[in-house]
Amino acid sequence: MDVVNEILQTILSGISIGCVYGLVALGFVLIFKATEVINFAQGELLMLGAFISYSLIAMLNFPYWAALLATIFVMGFLGMLLERTVLRSLVGEPVYAIVIVTIGMSFFFRSAVSMIPGWGTDTYGFRTPFTEKIVRAGELVISWEYLAIILITTALILVLFSFFRYTRIGTAMRATSQNQLAAVYMGISVTRVFSLTWTIAAALGGIGGILLSPITFVHMNMGFIGLKAFPAAVLGGFGSLPGAIVGGVIIGVTESLAGFYLPEGWKDIAAWIILIGVLIIRPQGLFGIQEKKKV
Amino acid sequence: MRFIMKTNYYQDIRLFKYRSTFFWYLALVSGSLILPLLLDEYLISQLTFICMYAVAAMGLMLLTGYTGQVSMGHAAFFAIGSYTSAILTSKGVPFILALPAAGILAGVVGILIGRPILHLTGLYLAIATMGFAFIVDEILIRWESLTRGNMGFYVKPPSIGSLIFDTEIRFYYLSLVILILTLFAARNILRSPTGRAMIAIRDSEVAAQAMGINLAKFKTIAFALSAFFTGVAGSLYAHKLFFINPESYTIILSIELLAMVIIGGLGSLHGAVFGAAFFIFLPQVIIMTRDYMPVYLQNQTGLEPALFGLLIILVMLFEPMGIYGRWLKTKYYFEMFPLYKKDSFKREKKYQKAERR
Numbered sequence: 001m002d003v004v005n006e007i008l009q010t011i012l013s014g015i016s017i018g019c020v021y022g023l024v025a026l027g028f029v030l031i032f033k034a035t036e037v038i039n040f041a042q043g044e045l046l047m048l049g050a051f052i053s054y055s056l057i058a059m060l061n062f063p064y065w066a067a068l069l070a071t072i073f074v075m076g077f078l079g080m081l082l083e084r085t086v087l088r089s090l091v092g093e094p095v096y097a098i099v100i101v102t103i104g105m106s107f108f109f110r111s112a113v114s115m116i117p118g119w120g121t122d123t124y125g126f127r128t129p130f131t132e133k134i135v136r137a138g139e140l141v142i143s144w145e146y147l148a149i150i151l152i153t154t155a156l157i158l159v160l161f162s163f164f165r166y167t168r169i170g171t172a173m174r175a176t177s178q179n180q181l182a183a184v185y186m187g188i189s190v191t192r193v194f195s196l197t198w199t200i201a202a203a204l205g206g207i208g209g210i211l212l213s214p215i216t217f218v219h220m221n222m223g224f225i226g227l228k229a230f231p232a233a234v235l236g237g238f239g240s241l242p243g244a245i246v247g248g249v250i251i252g253v254t255e256s257l258a259g260f261y262l263p264e265g266w267k268d269i270a271a272w273i274i275l276i277g278v279l280i281i282r283p284q285g286l287f288g289i290q291e292k293k294k295v
Numbered sequence: 296m297r298f299i300m301k302t303n304y305y306q307d308i309r310l311f312k313y314r315s316t317f318f319w320y321l322a323l324v325s326g327s328l329i330l331p332l333l334l335d336e337y338l339i340s341q342l343t344f345i346c347m348y349a350v351a352a353m354g355l356m357l358l359t360g361y362t363g364q365v366s367m368g369h370a371a372f373f374a375i376g377s378y379t380s381a382i383l384t385s386k387g388v389p390f391i392l393a394l395p396a397a398g399i400l401a402g403v404v405g406i407l408i409g410r411p412i413l414h415l416t417g418l419y420l421a422i423a424t425m426g427f428a429f430i431v432d433e434i435l436i437r438w439e440s441l442t443r444g445n446m447g448f449y450v451k452p453p454s455i456g457s458l459i460f461d462t463e464i465r466f467y468y469l470s471l472v473i474l475i476l477t478l479f480a481a482r483n484i485l486r487s488p489t490g491r492a493m494i495a496i497r498d499s500e501v502a503a504q505a506m507g508i509n510l511a512k513f514k515t516i517a518f519a520l521s522a523f524f525t526g527v528a529g530s531l532y533a534h535k536l537f538f539i540n541p542e543s544y545t546i547i548l549s550i551e552l553l554a555m556v557i558i559g560g561l562g563s564l565h566g567a568v569f570g571a572a573f574f575i576f577l578p579q580v581i582i583m584t585r586d587y588m589p590v591y592l593q594n595q596t597g598l599e600p601a602l603f604g605l606l607i608i609l610v611m612l613f614e615p616m617g618i619y620g621r622w623l624k625t626k627y628y629f630e631m632f633p634l635y636k637k638d639s640f641k642r643e644k645k646y647q648k649a650e651r652r
Contacts, residue, residue: 038418040550089612096365097615100557100607103550107604111597121596227425227546234422269433272426276412279423283415 005139010260011253016146017215018252019153020046022245023208024229025236026160027201029244032233033177034197035087036095040102043226044109045202049075049209050218051119058126059118071206079202083195091194106223113220123219131214145214152211156204157245164241173197228255231275237285247286250274308486327471331464339463340535341575346470347531348571350477352555353564354524357481359553360561361490362517363497365417368408368424369552371431372401372522374544376529378435378442381450381539390453394473394530401526402519409518413511428549435541447540450533460534470531474568477524481564484520493517497562525552558610560619569618577606616640 027042049071056067082105090098114121130144164170176183176193184190209222216222232251236243251271259267278286301307311317331339351373358364376397383393412423435442442448452461453469460466484490492513495503504510533539551574559570581602588598595601614621620640628635 032418038421086608086612090615093615094561096557096561097611097617100554101611103554104604104607104611107607108601109604111599111601111604114597115595115601230422231426234419238418265433265437269426269430272429276423276426279415279419280411283419285419 006260007257008140009142010256012142013146014253014256015249016149016252017256018232018249019149019245020208020212020225020248021229021232021251022248023153023156023204023211024226025233025244025248026241027204027208028229028233029236029238029241030197030201030204033239034173035091035098035194037087037098037102039201040099040226041105041109041223042201042205043223043229044106045075045079045205045223046209046212046225047113047218047220047222048078048109049206050213050222051113051116051209052206053210054124054126054213054218055118057128058124064129068207068210071210072203075206075209076199076203079198079200079205080195082202083198087198088191088194091191106226110220110223119220121220123217125217126213128214149211149215152207153245156207157242160200160241169193169196228271231271234285235275235278237287240285240287243285243287308491310482310486324475328468331467336463339467341579343463343467343470343535345568345571345575346467346474347528347535348552348555348574349474349568350470350531351525351528351552352559352567352571353477353481354521354526354528355552355556356559356561356564356567357484357493357524358517358521359556360563360566361485361497362493362514364514364517365421365553366424366521367421367546367549367553368426368428368431369521369525370544370546370548371424371428372405372525373529373532373548373552374431374435374541375401375404375522376526377533377539377544378448378529379526380530381448381533382441384451384453384534385448389455390534391455394453394527397530398523398527401529402523405518405522406515409515409522410511413514425546425549428544428546432541432544435544442541445540445542447538448533450537450539452537453534466535470535473527473531477527478564478568481524485564489513489516554607558607558617560617560622563619565622566617566619569622573610573618578603581606 024042024046027045028039031037031039031042052074053067053071056062056070057064062070086101086105087098090101113119128145128148130148133144135142135144135147164174172183172188173193173196175186176188176190180190183193209218212222212225216225228251229248232248233244234247235250236245236247251274254270254274255267258270262270299306299313311320327342331342334342351369354372355366355369358366379400380390380393380397383396384390388396408424408427412420415423436444438444439446452459452466454460458465460469485494492503492508493516495506495508496510496513496517500510532543536543555570555574556567557570558573559566559568578599581599585598610618616623624640627640
């Protein structure tokens, strides 16, 4: 019984970390689908979200849920601002140039955070309604912090799903990601769609930040989690929204099992070994669709 | 603007397009030979780093700029080169053998890695190579009996015969010679059938295949060549720093190499050198401007990386084709002098037509 519990516990914590990977991966996928750009600053957006929620909760004494909402708005606004000021002027330029711009943004954010008064290079934490609370299910002891991540992510996926499925602008976004030219002909404002994409991606990063901070705490190198979200997104097929979350969960669980049962060092590379294995067998990822090569 | 009437096909693949180009390159080489006599030790060592990174960037340029295969794992080849050379020289192998050995081992690993992931394209290839770099980095940390793990590895200054490269000037000349050899080799590879096959693959895989180019073969060759040059650069790097540990070869290095190639200008050998110079000199310039900043900013450790990030964004915003693109435009401006139009290089902004699901 103990062994089963142990495994379940490990898997559960893996799933919750995986959900955060999934959220970051979702940001990658959204931006990639709309603009064909990989946003290297996605992890840094998560870090910014974590810092903003930290200031709101620990410095301004916001309640948790209000802080969550405020973080979503602030990050969404920041995403829109980034798109307006930096990325819009690059529409139509070679994709790799835009990718380098996002790399530049990630350098900039990571260092800029350390310069803002009150943030700096230290590690911070804040209290959430879930701190030090646990749920018992039989012998299984689950921390609310982990459970909250899973629940909030699930809710978020449902919201996003219905947004893309049932709203006009969601449909417009799907259309744009399929064929931009056709979308323009249909009267969709592609620039507005891009703007909205960045808004949503940044907001997702912010949510990821606030969810992750009770577990890893808030610090300037949080953004490196974005590197773990890459395999998650690729595993899911980099173009499929549910794939991103599933990929994230697979990576999270693998990592947490490898960290528990395999010798030290395997934890960090287990995800990559799985990724390379999957790519060799299925180059388009688990949920990707094999595209026909066009001349 | 000069026009040459071509009378045979070999004129297309000559090493130098015009006779005057050869002269200018000769002037550049002699300039860089005299330069260290005028500079202080610190600046010479920065120049050495430019030569070194330019060799590595050249490797990546062959793969990314000329074959169109993005790699985000070149730190791994760099690390393999460094460690091979460090371990071999510590076992008494002369540097003159260790240097090519570093490149060859990196090249062999490049083949082993390149072969199974050849059918990946674009983004997937980038991520797979990134994963490979993570795995190599972890191996370097864990294989302590060979690499001494995180403790790091001390490296002797290189020597050829009785000539020891232990001063900044000597090491600079060593790196410069290797950079020139690399440039010469790369230029020659590019005008050979192999190089032209690589360029064909970049421009269109389908068209290249239709022309009878074996995709798998030439992609593997590109991977091997690229890894070879990067490995050689890694070997130089180890001998320059005297001390290496796995922390120097993280994903940041891979990203920096890729950024070097793109900022320099994809698809040009000049670009590799420009990119390396940009990455080495810009931080120096930022440090120099530090004294003129407000006091609050002066005391921030994050100031330099932040400004560096900002400058990368600005350079790409104003010159998406990289520094080489700007160079071409400037050259064109003077060649065409009164006739240059602002829109000569203007690209049509277009919406992507790719059909994706």
